[in-house]
Amino acid sequence: MTLLKVENLSVDFPTPDGLVAAVHETSFEINPGETLAIVGESGSGKTVTNLALMGLIPLRTANVTGSAIFETHDGPVDLLAMNRNDLRKYRGKDMAMIFQDPMSSLHPFYTIGDQIIEAHQVHNKVDLKISEARTIELLEMVGIQGAATRLRSFPHQFSGGMRQRVMIAMALVNNPSLLIADEPTTALDVTVQAQIMKLLSDLQKELKMAMILITHDMGVVAGAADRVNVMYAGRIVESANVKDLYANPLMPYTQGLLASVPRMDRPHADRLSAIPGQPPSMIALPSGCSFNPRCSRKSEVGASKCESQMPNLTTRGHEHFARCFIGEGV
Amino acid sequence: MFAYISRRLAVSLLILLTVSFAVYVIFAFLPFDPAALTCGKNCNDPGIIEANRHRLGYDLPFFTQYFLFLKGLFFGRSFGEGAALINCPAPSLGYSFQQHACVTNLIGEALPVTFSLAIGAIVMWLALGIGLGILAARFRGRIVDQLSTIFVLIGTSLPTFLTGLLLMVFVVIRWHLIPFPSGNYTPFLENPFEWAQILFLPWLTLAFAYAALYTRFVRSSVIDTSNEDYIRTARAKGLSESVILGKHTLRAALAPIATMAGLDFAGLLGGAILTESVFNLPGLGRLAISAVVKYDLPIIVATTLLAAFIVVVMNLIVDILYAYIDPRVRVA
Known part of the structure; x- marks a missing residue:
């Protein structure tokens, strides 16, 4: 059974300078308990994809099309076809999201206890005491010492890592079947990053929930993900299970991403390799393959082909897909 | 919290002492x-x-x-x-030889007038400014927002003496919307109805100017707060839009209003000179102005000092209040 099946999701933002196609006809699936990593540079559409699923993109500012069939406590629903008010039933209950910056994601005027209890109360018609007990249970689960008293602390009395733990507790309070983690460790110290990732994967196993992990850190992906979607300029350019992707990256962009990660098991190089150039402007995407101006391998298929045609996402092996003319049809 | 309050109290006393000295120096060395x-x-x-x-x-x-x-x-x-x-x-506060009265008594007569003027005006402008500001932010770019922009423009550009006279001419004399405010200022306890009837136009005049400022401020504060990450978090929890606005957005967006309102109120209590003059209200502003015109130095010293005292006290109140509103201030 599939937990979430996204088909042809597109998100366009009309701007005075033209239409920004932040996400273009993206399709993917996630099974219960699975971790899907979405990687890509800033502006590649990975966050917008997930905000669209959560219904957190203001309707006035964007056109969202496509479908996203999600298995909820009420049975399957289409997240994208539903009106925002109906979506509230599932938001925070069947699917929850944690954000990049725990410093600004908690309300500074309310205690963390109030904020988590509120998240529980909105989906459960139960006594406050029950919500409070549930909150303490969650805070202990995410490793906050003395949860019963820390409940009454304000966000500014916590460190960044602790606040992210609070955010995780808040997201998990209603036992969601899908957790969307949008760069959960980007704003944190390196040592804390590892703790938070370990906490997330432990909790995920314990609670048997699926997770969409948005990140640009290929190291985090290797440790945590089952499947990986690589996004570039609003499109999925490669999708594979994590072992295949690291062993055999097919799209030159993925190869560039992996080559840019420092590795202990490689001979010492003077400099890390980088992908040349900048991500393209989303208003004026290059014709043909969006990646072609930065691609170092387009001579292999002929530059004119890459510059005039957009390659399709095609099957390259067992559940391995790539959007590239190189190796296509082999 | 206790340490915070006592520290602020000590600083306030020091400020008042400095102000009183400065005022007295000016007083003593004027030519x-x-x-x-x-x-x-x-x-x-x-x-x-x-x-x-x-x-x-x-x-x-x-x-x-x-x-x-x-x-x-x-x-x-x-x-x-x-x-x-x-x-x-x-x-x-000294003795005014020109008015043949203790200055404290003169102030005692004028202060209730000014206080009545200020309290009514602030209630009006807070209701109007906050209400309109929220509406404008909520329906940004739509007709309500555009109307509020026009209101803000007019309110901020018209001086109070002009607003007061215009209100007098049109609302009272031409259109007879409210009866002519006849008679002198009547204390609230004597006749609340007459009190309100005489003060209504002055309230409206002051509220008009301040409400325009507050509308603009509340609008941008609500819009800024709506874009905060913690509002997105609230939405991600599945809260309804009304709870998000009422509990999460407004709590943070209106906190700075407490500071603003406190200080504006203090400023008015020091004497709403123009409005009191236009409507012939025997308040502190008029007392101060007549003292300045007649070089009645004891009154000038006293009203200046009183204005400073009110500002310092309001500041203290606002700071203490703010510590309750924003928990981050408490530790500082």
């Missing part, structure tokens, strides 16, 4: 002879002037005068002796 001013027009008799100078203590050295002034605040003060003895009980 006017306060004693000469005490005996009216065409007073050329040096004997009377010198007698008055002695009675009012203006012949004493500067620091002694300042000390007596401060002492008078706490223990009262008498001027002259024998049959001409004038006694101003504590808190004495």
Whole structure:
């Protein structure tokens, strides 16, 4: 059974300078308990994809099309076809999201206890005491010492890592079947990053929930993900299970991403390799393959082909897909 | 919290002392002879002037005068002796020879008028400014927002004396929407209806100007707060839009309004000079202005000091209040 099946999701933002196609006809699936990593540079559409699923993109500012069939406590629903008010039933209950910056994601005027209890109360018609007990249970689960008293602390009395733990507790309070983690460790110290990732994967196993992990850190992906979607300029350019992707990256962009990660098991190089150039402007995407101006391998298929045609996402092996003319049809 | 309040209290006292000294310095070294001013027009008799100078203590050295002034605040003060003895009980702010009254009594008569004016106006402008500001932010770019922009533009550009006169001419005289505010200021306890009837136009005049400022401020504050990450978090929890606005957005967006309102209120209590003049209200502003025109120095010192006192006290109240509103301030 599939937990979430996204088909042809597109998100366009009309701007005075033209239409920004932040996400273009993206399709993917996630099974219960699975971790899907979405990687890509800033502006590649990975966050917008997930905000669209959560219904957190203001309707006035964007056109969202496509479908996203999600298995909820009420049975399957289409997240994208539903009106925002109906979506509230599932938001925070069947699917929850944690954000990049725990410093600004908690309300500074309310205690963390109030904020988590509120998240529980909105989906459960139960006594406050029950919500409070549930909150303490969650805070202990995410490793906050003395949860019963820390409940009454304000966000500014916590460190960044602790606040992210609070955010995780808040997201998990209603036992969601899908957790969307949008760069959960980007704003944190390196040592804390590892703790938070370990906490997330432990909790995920314990609670048997699926997770969409948005990140640009290929190291985090290797440790945590089952499947990986690589996004570039609003499109999925490669999708594979994590072992295949690291062993055999097919799209030159993925190869560039992996080559840019420092590795202990490689001979010492003077400099890390980088992908040349900048991500393209989303208003004026290059014709043909969006990646072609930065691609170092387009001579292999002929530059004119890459510059005039957009390659399709095609099957390259067992559940391995790539959007590239190189190796296509082999 | 206790340490915070006592620290703020100590600082406030120090500020008041400094202000009183500064005011007194200006008073003492102005190129006017306060004693000469005490005996009216065409007073050329040096004997009377010198007698008055002695009675009012203006012949004493500067620091002694300042000390007596401060002492008078706490223990009262008498001027002259024998049959001409004038006694101003504590808190004495001096004696106005031109009005033949203790300054404290004059202020005691004027302050309730100004307070009535300020309290009614602030209620009106907070209701109007906050309400309209929220509406404009919620329906950004739509008709309500555009109308509010026009209102803000007019409100901020019209001076209060003009608004007051326009209201008088059109609302009362031409359109008869409210009866002509007849008679003098009536205290609230004497006749609340008359009190409100006389103050209604002055309230409206003041509220109009301030509400425009508050509308603009509330609108941008609500919009800024709506874009905060923690509002997105609230939405991700599945809260309804009304809870998000009422509990999450407004709590943070309106916190700075407390500071603004406190200080604006204090400023008005110091005397709404223009509005009081237009509507002929015997408040502090009018007392101060007439004192300035007539060089009635004891009143000038007293009203200046009172205005400073009100601002300092309101600041203190606002700071303490803010510590309750925003928990981050408490530890600082």
